Amino acid sequence: MGDIVNGAEALIRSLESEGVEVIFGIPGGAVLPLYDELFDSDIVQILTRHEQAAAHAADGFARATGKVGVCIATSGPGATNLVTGIANAYMDSSPIVAITGQVTVNMIGNDAFQEADITGITMPITKHNYLIKNPRDIPRVVKEAFHIASTGRRGPVLIDLPKDVQTEEFEYHNPGKVNLLGYRPTLKGHPRQIKRAADLIVKSERPVIFAGGGVIASSAHEELRQLAELIPAPVTMTLMGLGAFPASHPLSLGMIGMHGTKYANYAVTESDLLIAVGVRFDDRATGKLESFAPEAKIIHIDIDPAEIGKNVRVDVPIVGDAKLVLKELLKYVKYRARKEWQDKIERWKRKYPLSYSKDDKTLRPQYIVEKVNELVPDAVIATEVGQNQMWTAQYFKFEKPRKLITSGGLGTMGFGFPASIGAKVALPDETVIDIAGDGSFLMNIQELATAVDFEIGVKVFVLNNQFLGMVRQWQELFFNRRYSNVCLRCRRMEFTKIAEAFGGKGIEVTKPGEVEDAIKQALEIDDRPVVVDFKIAREENVFPMVPAGAAINEIIG
Amino acid sequence: MKHTLAVLVENKPGVLARVAGLFSRRGYNIDSLAVGITDNENLSRMTIVVEGDEHVLEQVTKQLNKLIEVIKVSDLQPEESVERELALIKVNVDPEKRAEIMMITDIFRARIVDVSTRTMIIEVTGDEDKINALTTLLRQYGIKEMARTGKIAMIRGSKVIKREKG
Numbered sequence: 001m002g003d004i005v006n007g008a009e010a011l012i013r014s015l016e017s018e019g020v021e022v023i024f025g026i027p028g029g030a031v032l033p034l035y036d037e038l039f040d041s042d043i044v045q046i047l048t049r050h051e052q053a054a055a056h057a058a059d060g061f062a063r064a065t066g067k068v069g070v071c072i073a074t075s076g077p078g079a080t081n082l083v084t085g086i087a088n089a090y091m092d093s094s095p096i097v098a099i100t101g102q103v104t105v106n107m108i109g110n111d112a113f114q115e116a117d118i119t120g121i122t123m124p125i126t127k128h129n130y131l132i133k134n135p136r137d138i139p140r141v142v143k144e145a146f147h148i149a150s151t152g153r154r155g156p157v158l159i160d161l162p163k164d165v166q167t168e169e170f171e172y173h174n175p176g177k178v179n180l181l182g183y184r185p186t187l188k189g190h191p192r193q194i195k196r197a198a199d200l201i202v203k204s205e206r207p208v209i210f211a212g213g214g215v216i217a218s219s220a221h222e223e224l225r226q227l228a229e230l231i232p233a234p235v236t237m238t239l240m241g242l243g244a245f246p247a248s249h250p251l252s253l254g255m256i257g258m259h260g261t262k263y264a265n266y267a268v269t270e271s272d273l274l275i276a277v278g279v280r281f282d283d284r285a286t287g288k289l290e291s292f293a294p295e296a297k298i299i300h301i302d303i304d305p306a307e308i309g310k311n312v313r314v315d316v317p318i319v320g321d322a323k324l325v326l327k328e329l330l331k332y333v334k335y336r337a338r339k340e341w342q343d344k345i346e347r348w349k350r351k352y353p354l355s356y357s358k359d360d361k362t363l364r365p366q367y368i369v370e371k372v373n374e375l376v377p378d379a380v381i382a383t384e385v386g387q388n389q390m391w392t393a394q395y396f397k398f399e400k401p402r403k404l405i406t407s408g409g410l411g412t413m414g415f416g417f418p419a420s421i422g423a424k425v426a427l428p429d430e431t432v433i434d435i436a437g438d439g440s441f442l443m444n445i446q447e448l449a450t451a452v453d454f455e456i457g458v459k460v461f462v463l464n465n466q467f468l469g470m471v472r473q474w475q476e477l478f479f480n481r482r483y484s485n486v487c488l489r490c491r492r493m494e495f496t497k498i499a500e501a502f503g504g505k506g507i508e509v510t511k512p513g514e515v516e517d518a519i520k521q522a523l524e525i526d527d528r529p530v531v532v533d534f535k536i537a538r539e540e541n542v543f544p545m546v547p548a549g550a551a552i553n554e555i556i557g
Numbered sequence: 558m559k560h561t562l563a564v565l566v567e568n569k570p571g572v573l574a575r576v577a578g579l580f581s582r583r584g585y586n587i588d589s590l591a592v593g594i595t596d597n598e599n600l601s602r603m604t605i606v607v608e609g610d611e612h613v614l615e616q617v618t619k620q621l622n623k624l625i626e627v628i629k630v631s632d633l634q635p636e637e638s639v640e641r642e643l644a645l646i647k648v649n650v651d652p653e654k655r656a657e658i659m660m661i662t663d664i665f666r667a668r669i670v671d672v673s674t675r676t677m678i679i680e681v682t683g684d685e686d687k688i689n690a691l692t693t694l695l696r697q698y699g700i701k702e703m704a705r706t707g708k709i710a711m712i713r714g715s716k717v718i719k720r721e722k723g
Contacts, residue, residue, distance in 0.1 A: 182628040306619035
């Protein structure tokens with residue numbers, strides 16, 4: 001005999017049995033029974049101030065830990081406010097489970113108050129979603145949702161729960177094993193393909209490893225390092241892949257693509273073998289596809305078969321989990337000296353290092369990022385989207401996985417701050433910093449209230465150029481400096497005062513000489529958010545860069 | 558080039574929307590789509606005719622397979638399978654043409670399933686070419702209305718499409 005419970009209780013029980021410790025969300029009419037049940041639960045509940053932030057925080061939690069992040073919103077506007085956050089998690093394959101309230105079952109389809117067809121709306125941006133009409137399905141659905149979100153190519157799953165299903169009582173039974181006929185991710189790579197890949201590697205003269213977020217998702221960083229050293233082959237990473245291979249490693253080429261390093265882009269262009277691991281050949285990484293790695297054979301290792309052959313032709317496809325495949329591959333690859341290729345890459349590295357002009361008077365964003373890196377090399381760094389993101393990707397040397405939390409695929413401004421809150425909740429003992437732009441920070445600045453209330457000591461370092469900087473940069477370079485709608489010169493607005501008004505700490509920095517002290521001061525505060533307003537050079541650009549539609553070796557600046 | 562896909566799916570609400578949404582979202586063109594349950598009431602079978610080259614077909618197949626409720630996707634080769642479609646065609650019938658239309662119906666081994674003073678409904682089953690040929694002939698009398706099921710197909714011989722054992 002199982003206990004008699006209502007749907008809300010069943011849901012909370014199911015979450016607890018999945019090991020959920022934290023949820024991010026906002027209550028509302030259609031989740032009242034759920035929140036009533038949460039009132040007595042040990043699950044930590046972080047009340048965000050906007051549902052979008054709840055989704056991003058769950059995402060940040062997931063990226064920092066590899067565990068599933070959970071967010072809750074009410075029906076209608078609560079649910080639709082999650083949409084950007086869900087789409088963001090989907091594009092970057094981040095495992096979250098979103099739970100939404102829904103109007104009662106008999107009202108569905110009648111345009112009831114706060115009704116939105118959220119399963120319909122999120123169909124293209126979730127890995128899977130559910131509308132539960134019978135409370136007896138709750139234990140099974142929650143189990144399936146966590147299984148789907150956290151296995152294979154990870155991603156968001158949404159569960160829509162009508163209000164009357166939350167209150168209906170039934171006899172609770174633990175769900176059995178997950179049994180999904182149509183969902184069996186391939187984890188082990190095909191042995192013959194792995195041997196073929198090893199063959200190509202051994203024969204190659206100019207190999208390059210191209211690593212992406214999939215390496216981090218499967219915790220394959222150690223195997224990747226072994227492979228790179230064994231071949232030996234230099235390693236370039238996508239934005240999502242930063243941290244998959246130590247930036248300080250002699251074989252690291254840094255980031256590839258639009259704002260990647262010149263030497264990474266040159267190396268890929270001249271390589272005769274590209275070993276792509278956990279990447280999806282996104283246009284920001286590849287540039288013009290016809291000119292991408294034109295001389296290379298391509299080995300593509302990915303857990304999602306649909307990514308293989310989607311954008312580029314592949315010579316050796318290997319479907320499987322990166323860690324398992326690399327482990328196998330390591331058995332067959334043999335070392336071979338490739339002095340000429342190594343020398344060439346060394347020459348490129350010396351000739352085209354990342355650089356920016358330095359002087360004592362101008363406060364430059366690159367300098368700030370370098371200083372942060374120097375003072376807290378182990379910090380978890382979230383970013384917003386735009387110039388702040390690219391300067392971080394270029395100048396912060398990520399040595400370990402899960403240290404960079406950034407919106408890669410969707411490019412969501414306003415992601416970084418709530419994501420940093422999620423990361424800090426997950427890892428309270430770590431330093432968590434959101435490197436932000438002034439435009440992006442304003443898109444979820446209300447979360448200062450959340451951070452103050454829950455004593456979440458995240459730091460927001462605003463690289464404040466009073467512009468939508470990346471858009472301005474494109475207007476400067478490609479639209480004759482016609483700065484249409486990018487100037488954010490709010491003459492009387494001060495981020496420091498906003499931070500203080502919310503109950504956080506605000507620090508203003510205008511000169512390079514003040515940077516180090518400000519960072520140190522910020523690092524000392526851990527019981528509330530700190531906003532450091534860096535008034536940076538307004539028209540600083542992100543270089544080098546590949547113009548849109550150009551080949552990655554046509555890199556300028 | 559046209560491809561016929563047999564797609565075995567879980568018989569659950571929303572699964573058709575997921576499949577149809579996938580096609581429109583990714584820009585694939587559906588020529589026809591027919592759905593019905595199978596001998597196992599938990600499973601439905603969709604027959605989808607899709608237009609596209611090998612690359613498109615590969616992507617369609619892989620993307621379909623990513624849907625949790627899709628159990629199996631098979632590309633049916635026309636030469637190895639039986640393909641059928643059913644159409645109901647309502648034609649104008651002048652009394653003096655009645656015999657002529659009945660003769661055409663006979664030739665196509667179609668059936669007259671409804672008769673009124675001025676119209677007839679003809680039911681025809683066959684492959685796409687056969688139905689197209691019949692409609693071409695009937696057009697001269699005036700087709701008032703037509704409904705087609707879309708193609709369904711099955712591999713010839715003892716080979717079957719069923720859910721794989723886990």
